[in-house]
Amino acid sequence: MMDVFVSKNNKQERQSTNLNCKNCSLYRICLPKEAKECELYALSKIIKRQQSLKRNSYLFREGDPFSAIYAIKSGCVKTYRLTANGKEQVCGFYLPGELIGLDAIESGIYSCSAKILQTSSACAIPYTEFEKLSKNMPGLQQQLLRLMSREIAAQQWLVTLLGKQSADERVASILCNLSERFEIRGYSPNELNLGMSRNDLGNYLGLAIETISRVLGRFHQAGLLTANGKNIQLHQLDQLRELAGQF
Amino acid sequence: MMDVFVSKNNKQERQSTNLNCKNCSLYRICLPKEAKECELYALSKIIKRQQSLKRNSYLFREGDPFSAIYAIKSGCVKTYRLTANGKEQVCGFYLPGELIGLDAIESGIYSCSAKILQTSSACAIPYTEFEKLSKNMPGLQQQLLRLMSREIAAQQWLVTLLGKQSADERVASILCNLSERFEIRGYSPNELNLGMSRNDLGNYLGLAIETISRVLGRFHQAGLLTANGKNIQLHQLDQLRELAGQF
């Protein structure tokens, strides 16, 4: 069973350390609009690549001073915050081509921790260098604005989910959401190989893991999907979307 | 009872239509870091001021094409999204000096509606003009980045609240949050004159209005506050903060 989170061009990555963003398979996802050749080249110059990040290690932790924005190249990463009484709230799951650390630009301190869920690789973009660079390249900064805007919209989606949806709707929603994001990355939208545990999933959705199990069980009985462990096959994506209440 | 949401320099606003951002009483809140004189002047040139926006009118609606970012000058505005079955989820309350519409930059479509809760005024910043302007003024764009970063952090806060906190904690949290934001704007942190109804408040916190009432009642009995209608006096702010679980 192929692991969908593993980037297709792992070998290529390992061979060349001075990879250019332009050649990156995630180019279209990472940079939403066309960027100029020179901008890409300059960006590639300041980026630091981090290969084979280990499961359970951290890109950064809540409270760390802000240094860089991270772009996921392969694998899966979660971000989470701690509440006063020590509980954690997962704020997002990040797939290849997505950016982490955008919340820290203003305060100068990461407001959440970023933990690797499975062997991953990432590009670190040191912010001070990026800032210097973008002084002469306003197009570069506009790309960042777009990505931040996307992140805000994503968080709003989560807020709506947490505030207004039932357990069934939440699970259906996240499945549809992941399915879409997988499809954009060239994988089948009908077969998800989750990078996250039930625990993380439940935490993210504001539900107990037992509830996740039960909902998946019900969906299974209704013939909507087949779930064993982290592998989930979606049989009736359209019906799931209807359940999720977002078509 | 003074209404804290009414800007202090209303008269001044009405008299002069070519107000400069530099003279705005919200300068320090709206623009988190120092900005150059010329940048402020250029910004002031493209901004369109909207005086005396009426209660229940809209700055924009979900699905509208993106045209401008709005900075609140006085009053109070809520943003909300509709779920598939027609329920609304309030995504935020915005006070003077805060920006709305940042979620629309990437998609080009507002992802939520912005509704005026009480007579307000705002500055509209047309985005295409802003984009042109910032090509030559990277500092300006960096300001925007900071504000977007702030917005992401704010949404993460809300996610944590919705995902992990009890009814009591949620109410305590929002009271502390508003108290802080009032204080920054020069008002007493102990006397809140809410711009929003219990309905909006409950919706925002993911609670029924009855629950809000009951929690406030309990807090009242515990001597933490006195609430009548939209006026809430906080007597034990520190204890509230402890309840909220964020000190």
Place this chain on the structure above:
DNA sequence: CGGGGGGTTGATGAGTGTCAATACCTGTGG
């Protein structure tokens, strides 16, 4: 004076969380 929106209070029940027992999977070390 009547009407309507907004807020409070009480009774009841649904939807989930919690707890506990069990089964399953995965990696480790003998």
Place this chain on the structure above:
DNA sequence: CCACAGGTATTGACACTCATCAACCCCCCG
């Protein structure tokens, strides 16, 4: 290779928080 341990997932019984429904009050405004 197997045995074991620790984490991970499933299933059932029960408790509890909070939503829902309903009645009522209050205040503002026509």
